[in-house]
Amino acid sequence: MTIKAVVFDFGGVLIDWNREYLYKHLIPDDTERRWFLDNVCKMEWVVQQEGGQSIKEGTAELIALHPGHEALIRAFYERWHEMVAGVLEEGVALVDRLEAAGVPLFGLTNWSAETFPYAWDRFDVLRKFREIVVSGRVGLVKPDPQIFALMRAEIEKQLPGIQPHELVFIDDNLANAQAATALGWHGVHHTGAIGTEAKLRALDLPI
Structure with missing residues (x-):
């Protein structure tokens, strides 16, 4: 061969790279953090940006769906480097x-x-x-x-x-x-x- x-x-x-590296600081409670990463900044959303959607557009779309989590959503890409160990x-x-x-x-x-x-x-x-x-x-x-x-x-x-x-x-x-x-x-x-x-x-x- x-x-x-x-x-x-x-x-x-x-x-x-791991989302937990950032969000364990932003959401200390394990259950709350898991819910957020499974239901708001979930991998299906991340894949949209990996597929070419702009970060600005992806962030705006997610905030429109989950306005109560705006600060945590914005943190995803504003502090993205903190997910890279x-x-x-x-x-x-x-x-x-x-x-x-x-x-x-x-x-x-x-x-x-x-x-x-x-x-x-x-x-x-x-x-x-x-x-x-x-x-x-x-x-x-x-x-x-x-x-x-x-x-x-x-x-x-x-x-x-x-x-x-x-x-x-x-x-x-x-x-x-x-x-x-x-x-x-x-x-x-x-x-x-x-x-x-x-x-x-x-x-x-x-x-």
Whole structure:
């Protein structure tokens, strides 16, 4: 088996992002905080911005639905950087080892186009990727097959003729990993660096 490129998701694999990091300070009560994150600033809303909706528009729409929570809603993007704790060192170590072995690396992330520059400016690991497809820039989000097609097209510019079975995709979201597998890629559900490393070794990657 020959793997010619590895594609990484970022959040939860290389970057430690969690809504709890901010909202545990804003809403100390666990039950209240869980209700707010499940019903107001829920992930379905976050995905709208990751898919290309502007933060201004998304915030205004949510405030209109939940006017009593305006301050907490505005805090989501005004203090978004407080949800980013830094890099996940074990994930970065995987990238470093693959890079050292000469494996071509690419990135495919669900991320708002407006907040991605914050990560780009601060985390050097992101510069190890030959090309990065950011959902908010292309108006598509994983697990939509179209965003995987865009990623493959970018890879093919550098690795002409590459086939789906020659690609590995690593994501902490099971649905996204399964979507890649359904397209003929080797989808790896990332639940920890040790497990992911074992899966990469099983694919004969030099890691």
